[in-house]
Amino acid sequence: MKHSTKNKKHSVQPQRLPTMSDPSSSLRWVVLGIGLLLAAGASWAVMEFVVWNNLPRELVGTWEVVHGPPEYKDAVFEFHRSGKMVGRLNDNGNLRIMNAEVRVEEDKLFITTRHRRTGEENVSVQTVRKLTDRELEVADERGRVIKMARIP
Numbered sequence: 001m002k003h004s005t006k007n008k009k010h011s012v013q014p015q016r017l018p019t020m021s022d023p024s025s026s027l028r029w030v031v032l033g034i035g036l037l038l039a040a041g042a043s044w045a046v047m048e049f050v051v052w053n054n055l056p057r058e059l060v061g062t063w064e065v066v067h068g069p070p071e072y073k074d075a076v077f078e079f080h081r082s083g084k085m086v087g088r089l090n091d092n093g094n095l096r097i098m099n100a101e102v103r104v105e106e107d108k109l110f111i112t113t114r115h116r117r118t119g120e121e122n123v124s125v126q127t128v129r130k131l132t133d134r135e136l137e138v139a140d141e142r143g144r145v146i147k148m149a150r151i152p
Contacts, residue, residue, distance in 0.1 A: 054083035055104060058131050061150055068146035077148070085111065104128070109138060 065075040074090045079102060087098035101112040109126040129145070130137035136148040 048081075055079055055081055055102065056131070058133055059104065059136070063136050063148040064151050066147050066149050069144050072146055076151070 059079050060081050061079060063077045063079070065072045065077075068075075071091075072089070076088045078086045080086075083102050085098075085100045085102045087100065089096045089098060098113060103110045103112075107128045109128055110123060111126065112121055112123045114121055124141060126138040126140050126146075128136075128138055134150050136150070137145060138148075139145050
């Protein structure tokens with residue numbers, strides 16, 4: 001005797017999927033969202049404070065020249081963790097802004113500037129003679145000493 005399966009229908013009950021109106025589903029999305037935000041924040045913090053931190057902690061900040069060559073009179077330099085430096089210099093009564101990339105290798109401070117019109121790079125090397133939380137003393141390539149004090 002043959003059993004015919006053509007006429008018999010198997011009824012398969014689909015599983016009920018959670019909907020947004022289901023309180024457990026909403027809570028799951030909230031927890032997932034908070035978890036993603038925390039992971040993103042932690043990743044950013046590690047990158048910002050560890051990976052992208054190119055300069056020594058003592059150097060980062062704003063420094064005012066207290067002693068040095070006349071062209072540095074009243075100059076202020078800002079060193080950023082990322083290796084950027086912004087200098088504000090008094091050029092015969094005119095404010096001159098100097099943007100540079102800075103890196104430190106042992107006791108050498110490498111300052112890379114770029115000419116505004118030609119794009120030509122100029123690298124100057126200064127020797128760090130003293131670096132504390134309050135004092136910075138460097139000697140340029142000609143041996144001239146520049147002493148700076150941190151601006152709080």
